[in-house]
Amino acid sequence: MSYPSNITSTRAEKTRNRLLKSTESIFANRGFSGLTLREVAQRSQTNLASAHYHFGSKEAMVLEMLKSRVKPINQRRMECLQEAREKTGDKPLTTQQILQALILPIGEEIAKSTHSRETLAQLVARTFTEPARFIEKMHRKFFGDLCEIFMDELRRTHPHSEEEDLYWNLHLAISSMLGALAQHRRLKDFSKGNCKEEDTQEMIERLVVFASHGFEAGISK
Amino acid sequence: MSYPSNITSTRAEKTRNRLLKSTESIFANRGFSGLTLREVAQRSQTNLASAHYHFGSKEAMVLEMLKSRVKPINQRRMECLQEAREKTGDKPLTTQQILQALILPIGEEIAKSTHSRETLAQLVARTFTEPARFIEKMHRKFFGDLCEIFMDELRRTHPHSEEEDLYWNLHLAISSMLGALAQHRRLKDFSKGNCKEEDTQEMIERLVVFASHGFEAGISK
DNA sequence: GTCTATAGAACGATAGAC
DNA sequence: GTCTATCGTTCTATAGAC
Incomplete structure (x- = not known):
């Protein structure tokens, strides 16, 4: 999926x-301050005023783009969780099942051909280095x-674990996911050819x- | 430690x-493109031309700053590794000892009072979202x-593990370290007060x- | 070495023709 | 809706006085 480009879409x-x-x-x-409306207009084969007409401002345009990218991933996450629940019935899910529901949808999205692999x-990496207020809100x-x-x-x-431990370790799990995504393009260099960065699935x-x-190592049992 | 400010330093x-x-x-x-020489000059209580006089260009100045920050951390990492080797003698180090040598020095550096906690x-987070060529080189x-x-x-x-597994999982360990550092400021919000982001040591x-x-879970034994 | 002044280019935004 | 032209601002970089 890309941005909706139905047959019926107007000019x-x-x-x-x-x-x-x-x-x-x-x-x-290049991040928010590295993005210029001139370049966006040029790559989009339109004019400088167009971005303002459609979105009102640079900030509003970036925000709109982020929303449209995050939404389908989060929807898929909820679906994955639901599928896992149906599979295991009344029993609680395993840690791995839960984290899979968090992580796999991003992998699926990356694998789709409408975006360059990187x-x-x-983009995900940006959402946590960009300090702009509007990104925080998003x-x-x-x-x-x-x-x-x-x-x-x-x-x-993990019914017997402390709240604090669960929060800390979910935070670490999410951080490692984001870190791994952000660092992925460095893997090939880093491993001197031993690992192929092309292999997102791996x-x-x-x-x-x-x-x-x-x-699991980080929570008290 | 801060930037060298000996008693003997000239104006x-x-x-x-x-x-x-x-x-x-x-x-x-704010990243590279969010940094302006005007603001640097203002905060440094000097003039706009000063940065160019001392470093030649904006890029050279940022590079110099990065070098001066990374060097002492990497030195400390080597020291930690050496200390661990001396403690364990001929036996190989544990995975935890090795990763501690990688991770603890950053914690020590953050704890030092010359920098704001964040x-x-x-800064570390920046080094892996900034796409500029000179950052890659660094x-x-x-x-x-x-x-x-x-x-x-x-x-x-881990003498019986595959090279590929070791590289992959060292990559993931480093990525999770960087991700955790970058995400740290979000922890308080994220955990709804259950975790205190002030506690870097934790x-x-x-x-x-x-x-x-x-x-250890990721390498074949 | 420090500073002022300014050149020259790029920026976001907007007015108004079509 | 699309486009050109341009305003006012801000940027890096530099020349030249002190």
Whole structure:
């Protein structure tokens, strides 16, 4: 999936979607202050005023792009959780099942061909280095509720663990996921050719194992 | 430790050090393209031309600042490794000892009072979202050799593990460290007050446990 | 070495023609 | 809705007085 580009979309919608697509790629690579409306307009094959017409401002445009990227991933996360619940019935999920629901959807999204392999990973990385106020707000809005849903699931799985331990280790699991995504492009260099950075699927699988065992080691039983 | 501010330093050196200190804080908070020489000059209580006089360009100044911050941390890492080797004698180190040598020095540095609690963590986060070519170069230069030293130690500890597994999981350990540092400021919000983000020491300790167990779970024995 | 002044380019935003 | 032209601002960089 890319930004909606139905057969029925008007010319205006197409322009809008091209703007969002360019915004995604440039923001991922250079951050908010590195993104210029001129470059967005040029890559979108439209004019400088277009971004303002469709979104009102640079900030509003970036925010719109972020929303459209985060939403489907979070939806998929909820679906994965639901699928796991149906599979295990009344029993609590395993830590690994829960963290898979958190991590796998990003892998699926990266694997989709509409984005360069690096773009989404870089985009995710941006959302936690960009200090702009509006990014903070977005973060809270999109991940606040989601975190509580995952926390509830973890509480069910680890009923005797301290709240503090669960929060800390979910935080570490999420941090390691984001860190791994952000660092992924460095892997090939780093490993002197021993690991292939192209293999996103392998990263995701290894990440799930790493995070699940790290998590379980960190909570008091 | 801060930037060298010996009693013997000349006025020029003091200006230079003020510039580096301002650069550190602004770069950490806003990245390369968000840093302006005007703001650096203002915060350093000097003039706009000063940065160019001392460093030649904005890029050179940021690079100099990064070098001066990374060097003492990497030195401390080598010392920690050496101390661990002396303690265990001929036996290989444990995974946890090795990862402690990687992680603890950053915690020590953050704890030092010359920087705001967030600055160094943000700075580290920057080095892996900033896409500029010169950051990539710095990364390779400063961490390339260090990684191989840690890999050698890990090979000694896990002689029957595949190279690929060791690289992958060291990569994941480093990624989780960087991710945790970068995300640290979000912890308080995220945990709804259950975890105190002020407690860097606790993060470091939990991170060591998380990463060590994640690492060991990921390598074939 | 420190500073002022300014060149020269790029920025976000907007007015108004079509 | 799309586009050109341009305003006012801000940027890095530099020249030259002290």
